[in-house]
Amino acid sequence: MRVLVVNCGSSSLKYQLFETESEETLAAGLIERIGQDGADAIVHHLPAGRDEVKFEQPIADHNLAAMEMTRILCEGEGKVLDSLDEIAAVGHRVVHGGEDFASSVLIDDAVIQCIERNAALAPLHNPPNLAGIRACMKAMPGKPNVAVFDTAFHQTMPRKAYLYAIPRAYYDELGIRRYGFHGTSHFYVDGRARVMLKEMGRDGDSARIVTCHLGNGCSMAAVKAGSCVDTTMGLTPLEGCVMGTRSGDIDPAIIPFLGATQNLSFKEIDTILNKKSGLLGLSGISNDMRDVQTAAAEGNTDAAEAFEVFCYRVRKYIGAYAAAMGGLDAVVFTAGIGENDAKVRHRILENMEFLGIHIDPDASDESRDDRVLTTPESSCVALVIGTKEELVIARQTEAVCGVA
Numbered sequence: 001m002r003v004l005v006v007n008c009g010s011s012s013l014k015y016q017l018f019e020t021e022s023e024e025t026l027a028a029g030l031i032e033r034i035g036q037d038g039a040d041a042i043v044h045h046l047p048a049g050r051d052e053v054k055f056e057q058p059i060a061d062h063n064l065a066a067m068e069m070t071r072i073l074c075e076g077e078g079k080v081l082d083s084l085d086e087i088a089a090v091g092h093r094v095v096h097g098g099e100d101f102a103s104s105v106l107i108d109d110a111v112i113q114c115i116e117r118n119a120a121l122a123p124l125h126n127p128p129n130l131a132g133i134r135a136c137m138k139a140m141p142g143k144p145n146v147a148v149f150d151t152a153f154h155q156t157m158p159r160k161a162y163l164y165a166i167p168r169a170y171y172d173e174l175g176i177r178r179y180g181f182h183g184t185s186h187f188y189v190d191g192r193a194r195v196m197l198k199e200m201g202r203d204g205d206s207a208r209i210v211t212c213h214l215g216n217g218c219s220m221a222a223v224k225a226g227s228c229v230d231t232t233m234g235l236t237p238l239e240g241c242v243m244g245t246r247s248g249d250i251d252p253a254i255i256p257f258l259g260a261t262q263n264l265s266f267k268e269i270d271t272i273l274n275k276k277s278g279l280l281g282l283s284g285i286s287n288d289m290r291d292v293q294t295a296a297a298e299g300n301t302d303a304a305e306a307f308e309v310f311c312y313r314v315r316k317y318i319g320a321y322a323a324a325m326g327g328l329d330a331v332v333f334t335a336g337i338g339e340n341d342a343k344v345r346h347r348i349l350e351n352m353e354f355l356g357i358h359i360d361p362d363a364s365d366e367s368r369d370d371r372v373l374t375t376p377e378s379s380c381v382a383l384v385i386g387t388k389e390e391l392v393i394a395r396q397t398e399a400v401c402g403v404a
C-alpha cells in the first residue's frame, strides 16, 4: 500500500511517500519558508539513481504547499505516480494529542476538534499540524487521513510519573501534567531493540529499556515490556535533557527570579529557555553538537562544559530510570547526536559497569547500521539504532486504514 506521510511545521511541509510492503521510500521532499518573504524552496528527493529536483517559487500557505506536493509527485521531473489514486492514505504527524489519544486514529470532524482543543497545550505545533491536515484533505479529497501523535506512546505512564506536585486543580481543570514527546521515535527504537535483544538470545519481551533520543530536541523514555513508564519531556518539550537551544530541567524559581531581577516578561523568559539556552546558551557557540565539540577541541572551556552538562544530564536520567524500573536490560541511542556521536555516547556510558554496562573496546562504532556497543558478558546492552519516525507513521496509517 502507498502511504504519504506529512509533517507540517509553521513554515514547512515535509513529505515522504512509502511503499509499505517493501518499506521503500518512493519520494521525499521538503517545502520551506511557507508564507515568508523571499524565494521559497522545494527540494524533492527521488529514489536512488534519480537526481533530486529543486524548485524555487513563492508558497503562500499550507494549502498551496499541499497542492504543489501533489503536483510534483504526479508531473514533470519529480514524477513517481501516474495519479494520486495510487496513494491509499495520508499519515500526519501531530505533536499533541493530550489525554485524548493513546494511539493513531482516522481523522474525522471530532478528531479535528480534539486536536484544536489540544492546541492550547502545543500552540506552536498543533495549529500547523492541523493546517497540513486540512490542506491535504483539500488537495486530495476523499482520501483517508490518519493522525499519529507524538504524545501517544507515553500515555501508558502511571499517574505517579506524570503528575506534577502542584495543586491538583491545575491537572483536573487545565490538564497540566507530563505528556512526553518524540513518542513515535521512542516506540520505534524500543521495538527494534527488543528484536535485537532476541537475536542476541536475550529476553526482549519483558526487557527494561531506556531510550535516548538525542537530536536538536532531546528526550529519554523508560520502557518496560514495551510500555512507557516515564519520560523526560513534560507538559511541553522543554523539560528534561539539555537540548540544542532548550534548557531542559531548571529550578522553576529561576523564572520569577529572572523576571524580578532582569525585568523580563514571561514571553521573554520563555524565549530564553526555549531558544537561547541548552548547548547554545552554555557554549555561547552553537546549538549544534558538532560545532560545540570542535570548539571544545580547540580549547574553548565554555563549549567543553556544555558537552559535559549535556552528557551528565542523560547519565543521571539513565540511573533514575534504572531505579524506576528496578533494573536495566538495554540503553538505546538514537537521532542526530545519539546515532552519530561516539564521544557523547562514551562519556554517558563510561564507568557504568555497576549497571552491567561494559563497553566493548573492539566493537565497531563506525558502521551506519544498528549496532551493539557492549561486550557479550554485559547484563545491560548498549545499542545504537537509527530512528524511523516516518516509517512508523506510514505503518500506523496502514494499520488504522486496514481496520477502519
Ligand code: AMP
Binding pocket: 214, 215, 216, 217, 244, 287, 288, 289, 290, 291, 335, 336, 337, 340, 341
Ligand atoms: P536531529 O535533530 O536528530 O537532526 O539531530 C541534530 C543534532 O545531531 C545536532 O546537534 C547535530 O550536531 C547532531 N549531529 C548530526 N550528525 C552528527 C555527527 N555526524 N556527529 C555528531 N553530531 C551530529
